Amino acid sequence: MSRFLRRHGWVVGLSALFVVLFVATRIIQPGYGAGDFGSLVRAVLPYAFAVAAQTVVVIAGGIDLSVAAMMAFTSVTAASMMAGASEEYAIFVVPLVLALGFVLGAVNGILIVVTRVPDIVVTLATLFILQGAALLVLDAPGGGVAEWLKGLIIGTVPIPGLPDAVTAWFPKALLLLVVLLCAVWIPLKRSRLGLSIYAIGSSELAAFRSGVPVARTKILAYAIAGLFAAMGGLSLTMSTGIGAPIPGPYLLASVAAVVLGGVALGGGRGGLLGPIIAVFVLRLVRTDLTLLAIDPNVTAIVEGSIMVAVVMFGAYVTIRSRAS
Amino acid sequence: MTTAPLLEATGVAKNYGAVAALKNASLTLLPGEVHALMGANGAGKSTLVKILTGAIRNDGGRITVRGRPYVARTPADARRSGLVSVYQEPSLIPDLDVISNLRLTQTPVEPFREWVRELGVPDLDLRDLARDVPLAIQRVLDLARALAIAPDVMLLDEMTAALPANLAERVIDVVKRQSQTGRSVIFISHRFVEIAALCDRATVLRDGETVGVVDIAPGVEERIVELMLGAKIEKARRTRRDAGETAARAQGDTRIAVRNLRVGTKLQDVSFDLRNGEVAGVVALEGQGQDELFAALAGSTRPAAGTIEVDGRAARFAHPVDAVREGIAYVPGDRSEALAMKQSVRENIALPFSAAFASWGPINRRREGAKVQAAIERLQIDTRAQREVQRLSGGNQQKVTIARWIAADARTILCFDPTRGIDVRTKREIYKLLRELADQGKSILFYTSELEEIQLVCDRAIVIFGGKVVDILPVEIADEPALTRAAYGLPRETGAEPGIPTGGAQQGEAAP
Numbered sequence: 001m002s003r004f005l006r007r008h009g010w011v012v013g014l015s016a017l018f019v020v021l022f023v024a025t026r027i028i029q030p031g032y033g034a035g036d037f038g039s040l041v042r043a044v045l046p047y048a049f050a051v052a053a054q055t056v057v058v059i060a061g062g063i064d065l066s067v068a069a070m071m072a073f074t075s076v077t078a079a080s081m082m083a084g085a086s087e088e089y090a091i092f093v094v095p096l097v098l099a100l101g102f103v104l105g106a107v108n109g110i111l112i113v114v115t116r117v118p119d120i121v122v123t124l125a126t127l128f129i130l131q132g133a134a135l136l137v138l139d140a141p142g143g144g145v146a147e148w149l150k151g152l153i154i155g156t157v158p159i160p161g162l163p164d165a166v167t168a169w170f171p172k173a174l175l176l177l178v179v180l181l182c183a184v185w186i187p188l189k190r191s192r193l194g195l196s197i198y199a200i201g202s203s204e205l206a207a208f209r210s211g212v213p214v215a216r217t218k219i220l221a222y223a224i225a226g227l228f229a230a231m232g233g234l235s236l237t238m239s240t241g242i243g244a245p246i247p248g249p250y251l252l253a254s255v256a257a258v259v260l261g262g263v264a265l266g267g268g269r270g271g272l273l274g275p276i277i278a279v280f281v282l283r284l285v286r287t288d289l290t291l292l293a294i295d296p297n298v299t300a301i302v303e304g305s306i307m308v309a310v311v312m313f314g315a316y317v318t319i320r321s322r323a324s
Numbered sequence: 325m326t327t328a329p330l331l332e333a334t335g336v337a338k339n340y341g342a343v344a345a346l347k348n349a350s351l352t353l354l355p356g357e358v359h360a361l362m363g364a365n366g367a368g369k370s371t372l373v374k375i376l377t378g379a380i381r382n383d384g385g386r387i388t389v390r391g392r393p394y395v396a397r398t399p400a401d402a403r404r405s406g407l408v409s410v411y412q413e414p415s416l417i418p419d420l421d422v423i424s425n426l427r428l429t430q431t432p433v434e435p436f437r438e439w440v441r442e443l444g445v446p447d448l449d450l451r452d453l454a455r456d457v458p459l460a461i462q463r464v465l466d467l468a469r470a471l472a473i474a475p476d477v478m479l480l481d482e483m484t485a486a487l488p489a490n491l492a493e494r495v496i497d498v499v500k501r502q503s504q505t506g507r508s509v510i511f512i513s514h515r516f517v518e519i520a521a522l523c524d525r526a527t528v529l530r531d532g533e534t535v536g537v538v539d540i541a542p543g544v545e546e547r548i549v550e551l552m553l554g555a556k557i558e559k560a561r562r563t564r565r566d567a568g569e570t571a572a573r574a575q576g577d578t579r580i581a582v583r584n585l586r587v588g589t590k591l592q593d594v595s596f597d598l599r600n601g602e603v604a605g606v607v608a609l610e611g612q613g614q615d616e617l618f619a620a621l622a623g624s625t626r627p628a629a630g631t632i633e634v635d636g637r638a639a640r641f642a643h644p645v646d647a648v649r650e651g652i653a654y655v656p657g658d659r660s661e662a663l664a665m666k667q668s669v670r671e672n673i674a675l676p677f678s679a680a681f682a683s684w685g686p687i688n689r690r691r692e693g694a695k696v697q698a699a700i701e702r703l704q705i706d707t708r709a710q711r712e713v714q715r716l717s718g719g720n721q722q723k724v725t726i727a728r729w730i731a732a733d734a735r736t737i738l739c740f741d742p743t744r745g746i747d748v749r750t751k752r753e754i755y756k757l758l759r760e761l762a763d764q765g766k767s768i769l770f771y772t773s774e775l776e777e778i779q780l781v782c783d784r785a786i787v788i789f790g791g792k793v794v795d796i797l798p799v800e801i802a803d804e805p806a807l808t809r810a811a812y813g814l815p816r817e818t819g820a821e822p823g824i825p826t827g828g829a830q831q832g833e834a835a836p
Contacts, residue, residue, distance in 0.1 A: 195420065195428045202419035209379070209415040210429045211400030268419035 010262035010270075010314060014277045017310070021284045029291045034156075034168035036287075041173045042153055042239055044283050046071065047253055048177055049232030051261070051275045052185075053105075053225040054254035057119075060221035061201035061267030065123040066108060067229050067254055068247035069130035074101050074233030076134050079143025079243025090146035098230045104130070105226015109219030127251075134245040143243040152176055153238055180231055184224065185272050197221050201267025257282060260307055262314065282306075328391065330355045330508050331376075331407075331477055336385030337532075338371050345371040347532040349385070351510075353477065358499065358509045360519045360540070363529035364552050364609075364808065366773065369512055370412075372529070373479055376510075377409040378402040389476075406476035410483055412611070414462035418455035422465065425454055431472050439468035444494040459589060460487050467495060471502070478502070479510045484518060485611060486589060496522050514609045515790075516545050516812055530554050549808055576600030578636070579736055579767040580621070580652070585630035587616035592791030593630070598736070598769055603762045605782035606771040607807050613791040614771050618740050621769070622654035623647035648676065650736075653729035655722075657741035662725045665714035669705065670696050672713050673728040699731035703757065719750030726757065736767045743777065755781045775804045789813040 005012065025032050050067050057064040078097045082090050104126075111122045153173040159166075188194040196217040199207035208214050232250070237243050261278035263270030285306060289299040331353040338346040346368045353359050363369050375382045378396030387394045389405055396402035399409070416425045426433055433450070440448050443464050454462065463486055470478055480499065484492040499509055500522055511523055519526065520540060528536045528551040536551040538544055580598040585591065591613030598604050608614045619625035621632065623641030632639050634650045641647045644654070653676070656662050663672050673696045703723045706716065713721060722742055729737055739758070743751045758768050758781055770782060778785045778799070785802040787795045787810040795810045806816065 192428065192430075195424055198420055198424075199417040199428055202417045206415045206417050207428075209399050209409075209411060210417065210425070211398065211403055212428065213398070213400070268417070 009317070011274045011277065013314070014261065014274060014281060018277055018281050018284065021281060021288065025284065025288055025291070028288060032291075034165075037169060038156065038171035038173065040280075040283060040287060041171045041177070044280055045153065045173055045177060045235040045239060046232045046248065047250060047257070047279045047283065048181070048276055049228050049235055050250035050254040051257040051279045052181055052272060053228035053232065054258050055261070055263055055270070055272050055275045056197065056221050056228065057225045058258050058263050058265060059201050059267060059270060060197045060218060061204065062112070062119040062218065062221065063123065063255075063265075064105075064108065064222065064225050065120065065251060066126040066130055067225070067232075068250040069127045069134065070101060070104055070226060070229040071233040071236060071250055072245055072247040073104070073130045073134040073137070074230040075236040076138040076143065076243035076245050078234055078237045079145060080138050081143075082146055082149075082237075083142070083144040085144075085146075087146045087148055090149055093146075094149070094234065097234055098227060101226040101228075101230020101233065102223050103226070105229065106219055106223035108226065109222030112222070113215040113218055131245075131247060134247075138243055138245050141242050141244040143237070145237050145241050149234075149238050150241060153235070176235075181272065181276065184227065188224065193217065193220060198268055201269075203268070253279070253282065256303075256307055260310055327354055329353060331387070331389050331394075333372075333376070333387045334385060336372065336375060336382050336387065338368075338375060338380065338382050338384075344532055346375075346382070348534065349529060349532065350534045351527050352537070353508050353510060355508055356503050356506045357524040358503045358511055358522050360523040360526035361510055361512050361529070362519075362526050362548055362552065367529040367552070368532040369529055370481065371532075373409065373481055373510070373512065376402070377407060377479060403473065403475070407479065408470040408473055408475040408477070409479040410463070410466045410470050410481065412482045412485070414454075414459065414466055416454035416457075416462055416465060419453065421451050421453050422448070422457070423450040426450075426469065429469060429473075431469050435474070436468050436472040439471045439498075440465065442494075443468055443498055444491055460491060463487060464491060464495070467498075471498070475507070477508050477510065479512075481512045482514070482611065483511070484513060484515065492518075514612075514812055516548075516814065520544075528552055545812075545814055549805065549812070549814070553805055553808055576602065576765060576767075579634070580769075581631075581633040581636075582617075582621075583631045583633070585617070585620060585632065586628045586791075587613070587620045587625055588628070590791050591616040591620070591788075594788065594791070594793050595630075596786050596793060596796065598767050600735075600767050601762055601765045602783040603758055603768040603770050603781050605778040605785040605802070606769060606788065607775065607778060607785050607802075607811055608771070608788040609811050610773075612788050614788055615740075617788070618654065618738050618769075618771065621647065621652065621738055623652075624654075648732075648734070651734050652736045652738065653732065653734035654738045655725050655729065655740065655742055657744050659718065659721045659725055663713050663721060666712055669700065669713055669716070669724055672724050673699055673731050676728050676732045695731045699727040702730060703727045704753065717747070717750075719746035719753075722746055722754065723750070726754070730761070734766075736769070737761065739768060739770045741771055741773055743772065743774065775807045778802050778807060785810075787811055 050071060053067050054064060074097050077100060078093055081093045108123055108126055111117065112119050115122070153176055155172050156167050157170040157172055157175050159170065196207065196212045199210065199212050200214050200217050204214055236248070257275045257279040259265060260282065261270065261275030263275060282303060285303060286299060289302060329352045331351070333349065333351045336346055336349040337344065349368060349372050351361070351372065361369050361372065374380045376387070378398050378401045381397070394405060396405060396407070402409070417428065420428065423433065426436055445461055445464055457465065463483065467480070467483060484495055487495065496518060499511070503509055511519070513519055523540045526538050526540060526548060527534055528538070528548055530552055535554060538547055538551070576599045578597045579600045583595045585594045590611065594613070594617060596604070606614055606617070616625060620627045623644040623646050626642070632641070634652070639650060647654070664675065674692045703726065705723045705727060706720050713724060716724070726737070726742070743754055755777070758770065762768055772778065779802060782802070783799055785797045785799065785807060786793055787797065787807065789811060790813065794813055795816065797806060797810065810816070
């Protein structure tokens with residue numbers, strides 16, 4: 001039990017924080033209901049994929065600044081391909097866009113491994129390149145999306161045998177998020193590749209000596225991040241119905257949620273669940289502040305303060321528990 | 325012997341730029357033998373091991389395993405060919421639990437568990453994170469992991485160095501039994517006791533070349549020391565006379581008294597005095613605790629036990645600035661550790677004492693300028709390229725690190741291998757400077773990996789082995805053979821020259 005708490009204490013704490021915030025929301029706005037929760041999840045969706053992308057790279061000991069730009073690029077690519085096309089055509093577009101993200105991520109990784117230029121520089125460069133490329137694909141928000149894709153994130157999941165009042169709390173968007181993240185993360189975590197990603201982030205030398213193919217693992221970590229970014233791009237197109245070439249505020253939000261989610265920025269430590277809960281916490285805080293009709297500028301200050309406070313509190317608890 | 329060698333390396337060479345780390349190393353490993361690989365610091369042992377295990381590639385030479393050419397590009401390659409290494413530092417991934425570490429290296433769990441028990445660790449929890457396992461146990465786990473794979477050849481690099489005595493015994497025992505099952509072991513250790521107990525033969529390296537292969541038999545230590553030193557023994561005997569002249573130096577008051585100091589896991593129990601007006605040499609093989617000793621004296625690491633007295637008062641250093649306040653300056657071997665490489669010579673020299681002038685206001689340029697100028701002239705630093713320290717030669721950079729402390733008027737200078745990798749002329753200037761400083765009444769603690777420097781610079785040599793002071797030699801008898809012997813924990817040569825007191829160890833404690 002104590003080991004469970006030591007290993008997963010951060011996730012447990014974050015979940016508790018989310019519950020507290022949720023209760024607070026109900027107090028601030030007694031009418032906050034299932035529908036509002038659904039729109040919260042839909043708003044979280046692109047953030048969550050950006051965070052997933054960043055998490056994989058950070059655990060491998062790197063950082064990816066091109067996440068938001070890659071989402072924009074994949075989003076406009078999907079939107080422009082689907083504009084005016086048939087519903088069936090989208091069945092080809094989706095895997096194509098996902099593959100595109102995977103390849104672009106791999107390119108990031110290859111550049112870092114081969115040129116030995118620091119990851120922060122390489123991904124900053126690809127950020128600019130992808131930004132420009134997105135504008136070449138669509139110079140203004142536009143394009144279209146297949147209806148069935150849109151439908152994937154609208155409404156709730158009907159669970160047989162449960163009353164509507166309960167199923168109303170299971171938006172389709174949440175199901176999609178959980179299914180996609182699990183589909184990638186669980187096999188990864190159980191594979192030797194997953195272990196290797198943790199290993200190179202924890203200690204590159206020890207990993208090399210343990211026979212881990214360091215370069216290949218790093219490239220694959222960035223490629224998986226690219227895959228998640230492409231999912232994020234698709235989710236943007238799905239929720240807005242169009243593609244927007246200017247990247248959204250997902251880069252800094254992804255780093256923030258990774259830190260808040262208990263992933264060590266040095267690499268090697270943390271999981272995916274923490275950052276995902278963290279992104280829900282951050283969005284819910286924003287909702288609360290909006291409901292309280294607080295100046296949006298102050299909102300940003302409060303968000304920043306919460307991050308610092310939570311991370312400091314976590315470090316304090318860790319040090320205390322280690323001392324005893 | 326008629327058996328075909330399991331592993332044979334001939335003429336192995338490795339260059340790093342213009343520096344030859346290995347020139348002509350050879351090694352023949354028979355099936356079922358424990359083979360010691362020996363050599364002084366920098367002789368090329370670890371380079372050879374790295375080549376054999378695929379961590380680096382050799383530039384020349386031929387390696388065969390069971391008669392077939394052997395090329396390992398990575399440690400994983402080496403493992404497939406049946407070579408597994410246990411490195412000096414643990415190679416478990418700190419953030420993964422033990423069982424994940426096993427999965428990562430595809431190590432079978434049950435044999436691993438058995439070996440861990442066999443090696444004397446009964447209560448290991450495989451779900452513990454590697455970082456939570458004590459360092460000594462991590463080394464045992466590394467060994468168990470290697471054993472569990474059942475390789476043909478195991479390379480053990482300083483396996484027992486970080487182990488407590490009871491674990492070290494179990495390890496020796498287990499390794500010995502391994503060889504009886506036909507596996508071969510390459511064993512690197514500085515401890516002759518272990519080598520005598522365990523090994524069948526030893527290959528001795530000197531300056532990147534194999535200079536001899538000897539069978540381990542009683543009394544072979546002397547032969548191995550001779551091989552490690554080579555022609556240096558003769559040379560040293562000749563210079564011994566000149567050194568005698570320096571014997572009659574006046575002894576000053578005790579400046580720093582170190583008593584029963586224990587730091588980290590490596591420095592066990594060290595006591596000595598450093599007096600005003602002397603240069604005390606520190607001699608140790610790599611990793612005997614000298615780094616920890618200097619770190620503790622410089623205030624960057626807190627000792628676990630023991631006391632440091634400065635001028636008769638107990639001192640506790642919580643931060644390097646505390647040591648600097650007591651007038652103790654640390655000159656690290658790695659110059660990039662001490663210098664702001666992109667700043668000018670002047671700024672670098674002024675850095676420590678500008679901080680000391682700190683009365684929050686602007687820096688007093690004139691006062692600073694005069695002190696810096698004096699230090700530059702004193703050390704004859706080549707100031708043509710002074711805008712950025714990184715453009716100076718290594719020797720001049722090292723001078724800057726010393727000059728700053730002269731400008732700051734430090735009374736004690738801790739020099740950690742200050743002449744590593746710099747040219748002969750600058751080396752001589754640094755020797756002369758250190759002597760001059762001592763003659764002015766300053767005290768200097770001087771660690772060097774080049775043993776001939778002891779007689780050129782020092783008044784005494786404090787020899788550390790296994791984290792303890794094993795001998796304090798007066799400079800007259802501190803030639804290379806004597807120092808090497810002492811550094812390996814061997815007793816002084818029995819036929820010491822007449823007329824020289826053998827009670828050097830007491831000399832350190834003689835001051836009231």
